[in-house]
Amino acid sequence: MAQAPKPAAKAKSPARAAKATAARKTTTGRSRNTSRTEASSGRPVYLVDGVRTPFLRARNKPGPFTPVDLAVQCGRPLLTRQPFFPNEFDTVILGCVNVIADEMNPARVATLRLGMGAAMTAFTVQINCGSGMQSIDTAFRTIEAGKADLILAGGAEALSHAPLVLRQQAVEWFGRFATAKTAWKKTAALADLRPEMAKPVIGLERGLTDPLTELNMGQTAEVIGHLFGITRKTADAYALESHQRLARAQNNGFLDGEVIPMVARDGTLYDHDDGVRPDTSMDKLANLSPVFEKPYGNVTAGNSSQITDGACWTVLASEEAMKKYKLEPLARIVDSEWSALDPSIMGLAPTLCSTEIMKRRDLSREDIDLWELNEAFAAQVLACLAAWEDAEYCRDVLGLDGVFGRIDRDRLNVDGGAISLGHPVGTSGNRLVLHLVNAMRRLGLKRGIATECIGGGQGGAMLLEVA
Numbered sequence: 233m234a235q236a237p238k239p240a241a242k243a244k245s246p247a248r249a250a251k252a253t254a255a256r257k258t259t260t261g262r263s264r265n266t267s268r269t270e271a272s273s274g275r276p277v278y279l280v281d282g283v284r285t286p287f288l289r290a291r292n293k294p295g296p297f298t299p300v301d302l303a304v305q306c307g308r309p310l311l312t313r314q315p316f317f318p319n320e321f322d323t324v325i326l327g328c329v330n331v332i333a334d335e336m337n338p339a340r341v342a343t344l345r346l347g348m349g350a351a352m353t354a355f356t357v358q359i360n361c362g363s364g365m366q367s368i369d370t371a372f373r374t375i376e377a378g379k380a381d382l383i384l385a386g387g388a389e390a391l392s393h394a395p396l397v398l399r400q401q402a403v404e405w406f407g408r409f410a411t412a413k414t415a416w417k418k419t420a421a422l423a424d425l426r427p428e429m430a431k432p433v434i435g436l437e438r439g440l441t442d443p444l445t446e447l448n449m450g451q452t453a454e455v456i457g458h459l460f461g462i463t464r465k466t467a468d469a470y471a472l473e474s475h476q477r478l479a480r481a482q483n484n485g486f487l488d489g490e491v492i493p494m495v496a497r498d499g500t501l502y503d504h505d506d507g508v509r510p511d512t513s514m515d516k517l518a519n520l521s522p523v524f525e526k527p528y529g530n531v532t533a534g535n536s537s538q539i540t541d542g543a544c545w546t547v548l549a550s551e552e553a554m555k556k557y558k559l560e561p562l563a564r565i566v567d568s569e570w571s572a573l574d575p576s577i578m579g580l581a582p583t584l585c586s587t588e589i590m591k592r593r594d595l596s597r598e599d600i601d602l603w604e605l606n607e608a609f610a611a612q613v614l615a616c617l618a619a620w621e622d623a624e625y626c627r628d629v630l631g632l633d634g635v636f637g638r639i640d641r642d643r644l645n646v647d648g649g650a651i652s653l654g655h656p657v658g659t660s661g662n663r664l665v666l667h668l669v670n671a672m673r674r675l676g677l678k679r680g681i682a683t684e685c686i687g688g689g690q691g692g693a694m695l696l697e698v699a
Contacts, residue, residue: 274376275550278561278699279368282666283310283492284544287654289507290392295541296496299328299658300335302543303342303388305494310545311346311384316557318347322380324354325370327363327387328658330394330439331356338388348384358658360687361606362570363387364544365661365694369568371548381553386545387663389656393541394439396432405429436539442575442688449578449608449687450524450531456579457530457611460618464530467610468517471535471651473641474607478648479510486647490670505653507538535610540654544662561699563669567593568694579612581691582683583619587630589681589695597637601677604668606660606684607649617644646671660684665694672698 285306288295297305303326311318326339335341339354348354357366364387371383398406405424412418441448447455457467481487482504493503512534522529523536549559569592571584582605590600597620607613619625620636630636647667650660664682672680683693 280559282546287505287542290539295392299388306543319349325367327367362686362692363658381550387659388543389658390541394436402429445576453609453612456615460615462611467535470610474648474651478652481647537650537655542656563696566695575689578689579685581685585691585693602680603644604664604682607651
């Protein structure tokens with residue numbers, strides 16, 4: 233007697249299949265950073281001061297300031313108001329991604345221009361979008377280990393100065409022409425010159441494209457937006473809220489102590505973040521075409537972070553330095569975490585590093601009073617929020633017993649973010665930390681997390697408590 237056929241396996245719903253894909257890509261091949269498996273037991277480290285420049289939107293030409301110009305304009309008033317001399321810092325650390333040819337190691341160039349002395353060591357760090365936070369983390373771990381007491385940590389980026397690059401075909405031609413020894417060979421090389429060789433490649437466009445997945449950052453936002461069902465309307469609504477929140481913060485003076493003005497060589501004053509569009513609307517945002525996945529994508533210029541120039545500095549100190557110079561702490565840096573995952577879903581990384589810190593510190597969602605989650609793309613932020621509310625993702629990826637839960641929007645990016653003010657990649661992580669501290673102090677809150685996704689499939693998070 234023939235056996236009855238086995239029942240077909242129950243098919244996964246599209247939503248479950250998508251989330252399973254996210255879980256597989258997030259966990260497969262993921263390595264653990266064993267240096268962060270236990271809570272730190274080193275010396276306390278405090279953020280005692282910090283400022284940033286206005287963030288200036290790129291306008292299809294080099295802006296008025298290079299990365300070092302920005303760092304110097306930001307650093308001078310900060311150093312002037314300290315109760316110690318600039319050369320009393322132990323070292324200077326600066327995040328910068330698009331370093332221009334005339335400013336190799338911009339940390340050192342800025343240090344010298346700031347008059348911190350020829351003996352002051354300075355180095356530049358680069359981890360894409362996390363560079364500004366990496367500078368703080370490196371300073372934090374150095375002071376915590378007892379190797380320094382006072383460090384200036386910052387970020388500076390002038391995306392408007394990103395270079396135009398010759399195509400590989402043109403580079404090879406120039407090589408042949410330069411090595412031609414005779415007039416006949418040079419003439420022959422000239423005959424191979426083609427008009428298309430003169431068309432440059434936009435360096436920033438290539439820099440924002442992952443070389444392994446060949447997806448640019450906007451496309452990765454499309455991917456995770458699809459995985460977690462983020463609609464165009466929802467993304468546009470988030471972008472509108474970001475502009476409204478930044479406009480409110482500017483109008484109410486919430487940023488007055490954080491943002492310092494700059495003056496260009498031609499005398500022009502820059503005193504506010506100029507990318508904010510308080511008059512935008514859902515109708516205006518809806519009229520924008522998709523940028524990365526035409527014609528059906530959901531990521532547009534309106535719900536993405538802006539290409540921007542800006543700098544930020546923070547001063548970190550040990551208890552010994554605070555006593556010596558009579559410094560007042562703004563907040564204590566409690567912990568930090570860096571995570572990695574498949575580059576094609578890099579935008580989910582904040583859920584990994586933030587949750588890891590909270591697990592290590594035995595903190596619940598309710599214990600975090602305020603969040604700064606970098607707004608690389610509205611779809612990316614919303615996908616992270618959705619992932620934290622998804623039972624399968626929380627169990628299979630984050631290793632939680634239950635759902636992490638919903639982050640109240642009144643606790644997230646309360647004064648807007650990169651969609652409205654811009655994302656100078658080497659600076660943003662520094663700004664996130666500084667603004668988190670300032671916002672917590674203004675609102676009378678105690679504990680917060682600053683976090684961001686990082687191009688190439690990484691993420692960083694930092695836990696701070698108001699002193």
